[in-house]
Amino acid sequence: MPSTLAEQIFESFLQRGERANATHQLGDLGVDAVPILKSLFNGEAKNRWGVSYSKLGIPLDCGLVTIGLLGTLAKLLEPFVRDCLRSEHIYAAEALRAIGTLDEASIIELASCLDKNSNLASEAAYTLCCCGAEGHEAVIEVVNSSPFASWILSSAKKSYLEKEVK
Incomplete structure (x- = not known):
């Protein structure tokens, strides 16, 4: 039986029916x-068998979603989110978008995602637009070398601008 609030939440992350509530409870x-x-x-948080929750997959998903709920309050977690992005974790770009103001390293990592799988590239491009980083030199470099990255960034800009008009 989990003894701390953190353990209870992380164990709930592992239960399909409890995941959403636990994410919001933490948020x-x-x-x-x-x-x-x-x-x-x-990796410090471990289950009763000594296995890090970060190695179990779903808790990271829930953690990234929670960062999205916390927004700018989670700025101190940006390096961890960037590590998840480096591993091509789809929720990482959304979490960075929620954090808002991005470190140089995060912008560069997002730029490197622009020519990866289309879901990740799309999320990375939209995050760059939302955070005002679409003109960063790293982004321009990737866009100039990849027609796909150019298209994905152009589509993200269009979506971003349409949202801003509403």
Whole structure:
């Protein structure tokens, strides 16, 4: 039986029927969720068998979604989110978008995703537009070398501008 709130939440992340509620419960903690999430992403949080929740897949998904709920409150977790993006984790781009202002390293990592699988590229491009980083030199470099990246960024800009008009 989980003894701490963090353990209860991470165990709930593993249960299909409890996942959404646990994600929101953690998000509702606001800034107090940050150290709990940090323990997930840095591998310190382990289950009763000593296995890191970060190695179990779904808890990372839920952690990234929770970062999306926390938005700018989760800025300190940006390096962990960037590591997930480097692993081509689809929810990582959305989490970075929610954080809002991005470190140089995150912009470069997002730019490198522009010519990867279409879902990740699309999310990365939209995040770059939302965060005002679509003109960064790393983005321009990728776009100039890849017709796909150019198209995906152009589509993201269009979507972003349509959303802004509404």
